[in-house]
Amino acid sequence: MSMDEKKIRLRLEHISQSYVVKNEVRCAVDDVTLDVYDNEFLVVLGPGHCGKSVLLNIIAGIEKPVAGQMFLDGGRLLKSDERIGMVFQKLALMPWKTVMANVEFGPEVRGVAKGERRAAAQKYIDLVGLTGFEKAYPNELSGGMKQRVGIARAYTNNPEILLMDEPFGQLDAQTRYAMQEEIMKIWEMEKRTLVFVTNNIEEAVYLGDRIVLLTRCPGRVKQVYPIGLPRPRDTVDPQFLRIRKEISQNTDLAL
Amino acid sequence: MGDIQESADRLGNAERVALDQGRKKKTTYFYMMLSITGLLAFLVLWQFAVMTNLVSSRFLSTPLEVINLFVVKLSDPFPDGEVLGINILSSLNVALAGFGLAIVIGIPLGLFMGWYRGFDAFMRPIFEIVRPIPPVSWIPLTIVWLGIGLQAKAFIVFFSAFVPCLINAYTGIRQTSQVLINVAKTCGASNFTIFYRIGIPSSFTMVFAGVRVALGNSWATLVAAEMLAASSGLGYMILMGRQFARPDIIILGIVVIGSIGVIFTFLLGRLENRLLGWKRL
Numbered sequence: 209m210s211m212d213e214k215k216i217r218l219r220l221e222h223i224s225q226s227y228v229v230k231n232e233v234r235c236a237v238d239d240v241t242l243d244v245y246d247n248e249f250l251v252v253l254g255p256g257h258c259g260k261s262v263l264l265n266i267i268a269g270i271e272k273p274v275a276g277q278m279f280l281d282g283g284r285l286l287k288s289d290e291r292i293g294m295v296f297q298k299l300a301l302m303p304w305k306t307v308m309a310n311v312e313f314g315p316e317v318r319g320v321a322k323g324e325r326r327a328a329a330q331k332y333i334d335l336v337g338l339t340g341f342e343k344a345y346p347n348e349l350s351g352g353m354k355q356r357v358g359i360a361r362a363y364t365n366n367p368e369i370l371l372m373d374e375p376f377g378q379l380d381a382q383t384r385y386a387m388q389e390e391i392m393k394i395w396e397m398e399k400r401t402l403v404f405v406t407n408n409i410e411e412a413v414y415l416g417d418r419i420v421l422l423t424r425c426p427g428r429v430k431q432v433y434p435i436g437l438p439r440p441r442d443t444v445d446p447q448f449l450r451i452r453k454e455i456s457q458n459t460d461l462a463l
Numbered sequence: 464m465g466d467i468q469e470s471a472d473r474l475g476n477a478e479r480v481a482l483d484q485g486r487k488k489k490t491t492y493f494y495m496m497l498s499i500t501g502l503l504a505f506l507v508l509w510q511f512a513v514m515t516n517l518v519s520s521r522f523l524s525t526p527l528e529v530i531n532l533f534v535v536k537l538s539d540p541f542p543d544g545e546v547l548g549i550n551i552l553s554s555l556n557v558a559l560a561g562f563g564l565a566i567v568i569g570i571p572l573g574l575f576m577g578w579y580r581g582f583d584a585f586m587r588p589i590f591e592i593v594r595p596i597p598p599v600s601w602i603p604l605t606i607v608w609l610g611i612g613l614q615a616k617a618f619i620v621f622f623s624a625f626v627p628c629l630i631n632a633y634t635g636i637r638q639t640s641q642v643l644i645n646v647a648k649t650c651g652a653s654n655f656t657i658f659y660r661i662g663i664p665s666s667f668t669m670v671f672a673g674v675r676v677a678l679g680n681s682w683a684t685l686v687a688a689e690m691l692a693a694s695s696g697l698g699y700m701i702l703m704g705r706q707f708a709r710p711d712i713i714i715l716g717i718v719v720i721g722s723i724g725v726i727f728t729f730l731l732g733r734l735e736n737r738l739l740g741w742k743r744l
Contacts, residue, residue: 265645268645268648268649269648269649270645270648270649288648288649288651290651292649293649294645294646294649296642296645296646298642300640300642300643300645300646302643302661302664303741303742304664304667304739304741313646313647313650313660314650314651317647317650317651317652317656317660318650318651345741347741347742361646361650365649365650365651
């Protein structure tokens with residue numbers, strides 16, 4: 209089955225974003241048109257400050273673009289939508305709440321009954337490997353564990369599309385590898401449409417069904433790479449390295 | 464160090480816990496002794512300064528005299544007309560009424576102003592005019608309006624405590640992390656839900672700092688108010704001490720005020736520890 213026959217979940221048309229800083233217009237995202245297919249793992253790859261995060265924020269409804277349209281399952285997307293969840297780059301946990309309270313926050317504010325939301329939260333706490341830490345506070349957790357809480361929280365909202373904004377960017381290299389494997393495992397168990405932003409080529413090739421390469425600021429789509437490698441992928445496999453090289457020769461990444 | 468073992472082989476968990484507790488206890492004990500020594504040194508120096516006539520006893524009584532007077536004053540209404548207990552209660556009554564009102568009104572007002580920009584724009588001019596007015600400058604007006612009773616003084620105390628409560632609640636909620644707000648947005652929370660589930664908890668540290676300042680202010684203003692318009696209370700007692708040329712009465716009043724301040728600060732600290740326990744983890 210080729211990509212074209214797949215069902216399109218999310219469509220971005222000519223999305224552009226700019227900011228005015230001290231009377232000077234700065235473009236962050238320029239004319240991005242993109243389709244995201246059902247249950248695909250899409251990686252948005254680009255250099256630092258190229259507007260990747262801005263693009264995710266726009267999809268999540270956190271900011272409004274200056275131009276362009278978005279469609280979710282064919283319907284216009286104009287603001288934050290419960291069908292779209294997000295894992296943030298910064299460690300975005302409420303320090304005054306326990307792991308459980310952080311994870312069940314979404315269903316709680318939507319008024320889901322306690323028993324039901326507890327069960328959902330517990331399921332994803334178990335899935336990300338934090339069983340036994342339900343009553344711990346974020347300050348007691350390591351960086352990797354905090355990010356697991358963030359992932360469990362996003363899943364507990366039961367979104368159809370999950371956005372991940374450089375979720376492993378602040379982790380040390382070893383934890384990062386472990387988390388990449390972890391996220392792959394979770395994605396295979398709980399299929400969702402995933403849009404994953406990163407500036408790390410290896411991470412992109414390891415995770416993505418497709419890689420959307422953005423240019424340096426303002427972010428434009430430079431090229432789209434379908435990655436046909438079987439999973440689990442081996443980062444030192446010749447095929448893997450070939451793709452990695454091909455992409456790195458085409459990027460504006462300073463590597 | 465005598466408590467380091469030669470080898471960790473025989474150290475069980477229980478021993479390790481005991482070792483850790485022993486070390487912590489030692490440092491805690493050491494610093495506590497330093498605090499007590501500091502306090503004692505101050506009292507001895509004070510006693511010495513008066514006894515050797517370095518400072519005339521007409522202007523300053525010794526700590527021992529003050530302790531003695533404290534006991535006497537518990538049951539003797541002379542010279543100001545009330546026993547110490549009544550004076551303390553009278554002052555506490557006013558302070559807590561004004562302080563409590565400031566908390567109940569000031570904190571919510573600050574939180575709403577900090578969160579809702581329109582409300583801020585609406586309220587800010589009034590607040591900015593009221594803010595720099597020294598609370599004691601309301602005294603003449605309150606005497607005209609409310610006499611010299613509890614209400615008048617509580618009103619002045621209220622003003623002194625209200626400003627820090629409001630400002631800190633305002634600043635605190637403004638410092639809410641944008642990332643957490645975004646998290647709540649993507650979880651489907653409404654603006655009001657974000658306000659009370661994310662904004663208010665985020666402001667707690669600042670709010671507590673404001674309440675501490677407010678407590679200090681209300682105590683200070685109270686005494687000033689009582690010196691100008693009262694018939695009982697610690698401030699009134701101090702004033703009478705001056706009129707009867709009794710430095711021991713004045714100093715007793717000051718020491719009692721200081722001690723009550725310490726007790727309040729301690730209680731507030733306990734409450735803060737309980738509410739913000741996650742910070743110490």
